[in-house]
Amino acid sequence: MAAPGENYRLAFPPSTKPHISTGIPFPAACAHHITNTFKASKVYIIVSNSISKTSNFTDLENALGDKVVGVRKGIKPHTPWDDVLEIVAEVREKGVDVIVTLGAGSLTDGAKVVAFALANNVSTTDDLAKLPGAAKTPNLNPPTLPIINIPTSLSGGEYSPFAGATDLRTHHKASFSHPQMGADLIILDPRLSISTPAQIWLSTGIRAVDHCVEGLCSLDANVSPATDASFAAGLKLLVPNLLITKKEWENEEARLGEMLGIVKAMGPLLGSTVIPMGASHGIGHQLGPLGVGHGETSCILLPAVLKWNFKNGDEAVRKAQRKVLDVLWGEASVRGVLERRGLKEGVADAGDCVGAVVKELGMPASLKDVGVGREKLNGLAVNSLKDRWVQTNPIPILEKKQVLEVLEMVVGDEK
Incomplete structure (x- = not known):
C-alpha cells in the first residue's frame, strides 16, 4: 500500500x-x-x-x-x-x-x-x-x-x-x-543521490549503459523486439540525462530519469528469458577485486570490447551494434557530443561512440587511469575465463589470449 x-x-x-x-x-x-x-x-x-x-x-x-x-x-x-x-x-x-x-x-x-x-x-x-x-x-x-x-x-x-x-x-x-x-x-530518491561523489554516480551510470549496450549487442536466442525496445529505452533515458547531470549536478529530474533508465536496462536481464551480457561485464567482474569501482570497469572495458567484437565478428555482430548507434545518433544531445568530438555518423563504430560519451563525462578510459599495471593482466585474464558472461560474449571468449587482446587495448602504457 x-x-x-x-x-x-x-x-x-x-x-x-x-x-x-x-x-x-x-x-x-x-x-x-x-x-x-x-x-x-x-x-x-x-x-x-x-x-x-x-x-x-x-x-x-x-x-x-x-x-x-x-x-x-x-x-x-x-x-x-x-x-x-x-x-x-x-x-x-x-x-x-x-x-x-x-x-x-x-x-x-x-x-x-x-x-x-x-x-x-x-x-x-x-x-x-x-x-x-x-x-x-x-x-x-x-x-x-x-x-x-x-x-x-x-x-x-x-x-x-x-x-x-x-x-x-x-x-x-x-x-x-x-x-x-x-x-x-x-x-528511489533523486535528492539523496546528489550527495554521491560525481565519480561514483557518473561511472555507475556507464555501468547501466553497459547493461543496455551489451543487451542490444547480444546474439542470444532470447533477444526479441521487446527486449531490444527495453534496452533502447534505457539507453535513451541514461545517456542524455547523464550528460545533463555532468553539467547540472542538482538537476533532480535528470537524476530520476537515470534511475528509471536502470529499470528499463534491467528488465530483460531477469525472469525466464534472460539476455546474457558480454565480455565487458565478464572481465569487469574480475577487474573489480583489483581495486576498480563497479562503474569504472565499464568505462574502461565497454568501448574496447565493442571494438574487439566489431573487428573479430561477422555481419551479425555488426548489425547488432548498429542498434546502439541508432539510439545514440538519434538523441540530439548525444549527437552533439559525438560530432564535437570529431565522430561521423556511418563511419564511427559503437566503441568509438561509447568511448566519446565516457570521455565527455570525464571518466577513466584505461587501466593505467585506475592504477592497474601490466603485471596484473595475466591473472586478470585467467580469472575472467571463469566468468559466465565472458563465454556469452557475441564472440565467445574461451582462451586467455582473447582476453589479453582486449586488455592490451586498455592497458594505457607502452610495452
Whole structure:
C-alpha cells in the first residue's frame, strides 16, 4: 500500500518483486513500508561509511526509531566473504526481520548474499563456498528475509537475482544467484543521490549503459523486439540525462530519469528469458577485486570490447551494434557530443561512440587511469575465463589470449 504522495509499483510485472517507491523522501517511504508492508520490528541497516556520517543516515535512523536493532557501517569494495559472514552472525543473533541498505553496489550485493546465507544455515567460509552457482549444490533454500534497498548509485544490482562476493583466499569474485534473491522494495530518491561523489554516480551510470549496450549487442536466442525496445529505452533515458547531470549536478529530474533508465536496462536481464551480457561485464567482474569501482570497469572495458567484437565478428555482430548507434545518433544531445568530438555518423563504430560519451563525462578510459599495471593482466585474464558472461560474449571468449587482446587495448602504457 502506497503512502500519501508516493508512487508505489512493481518494477517488472507480473513478477511479484521488487516494488519501486518514488515521489516522497526516502526516510518516510522506508518507515511506512517497514510498518505497513513488512510489519517488521527488528531492522538491520547496512550503510556506507561515508553516508553514515551524514544527516541522510540520521534522518533514516530517526524515522525508524527503536525498530533499529543493528547497524553495519560499510562493506569493503566487491563484498569480501569475511564481511558477509560477520553480518550473517550479527543478523542471526539479533533476530532481524528486515534488512535496509543505504548506499551503493557492495552493500546491495552483501545484503543479497547475507539473506541467501541465512536461509541455508551458513556460518563459515566453507559453508559459504557451497552457495555460488558454479558449485551446483542441490536443494538450496530461497532467501526469505525481506530487503529494502535505498541506492545511491546507478549500478542497478538492486534489481537482479545475482550478487558478486569476493573470496579473499583466491581473490575470485564468485557469483551467487537464486530466483528469489534480491530486494523486495527499492526506494528511489533523486535528492539523496546528489550527495554521491560525481565519480561514483557518473561511472555507475556507464555501468547501466553497459547493461543496455551489451543487451542490444547480444546474439542470444532470447533477444526479441521487446527486449531490444527495453534496452533502447534505457539507453535513451541514461545517456542524455547523464550528460545533463555532468553539467547540472542538482538537476533532480535528470537524476530520476537515470534511475528509471536502470529499470528499463534491467528488465530483460531477469525472469525466464534472460539476455546474457558480454565480455565487458565478464572481465569487469574480475577487474573489480583489483581495486576498480563497479562503474569504472565499464568505462574502461565497454568501448574496447565493442571494438574487439566489431573487428573479430561477422555481419551479425555488426548489425547488432548498429542498434546502439541508432539510439545514440538519434538523441540530439548525444549527437552533439559525438560530432564535437570529431565522430561521423556511418563511419564511427559503437566503441568509438561509447568511448566519446565516457570521455565527455570525464571518466577513466584505461587501466593505467585506475592504477592497474601490466603485471596484473595475466591473472586478470585467467580469472575472467571463469566468468559466465565472458563465454556469452557475441564472440565467445574461451582462451586467455582473447582476453589479453582486449586488455592490451586498455592497458594505457607502452610495452
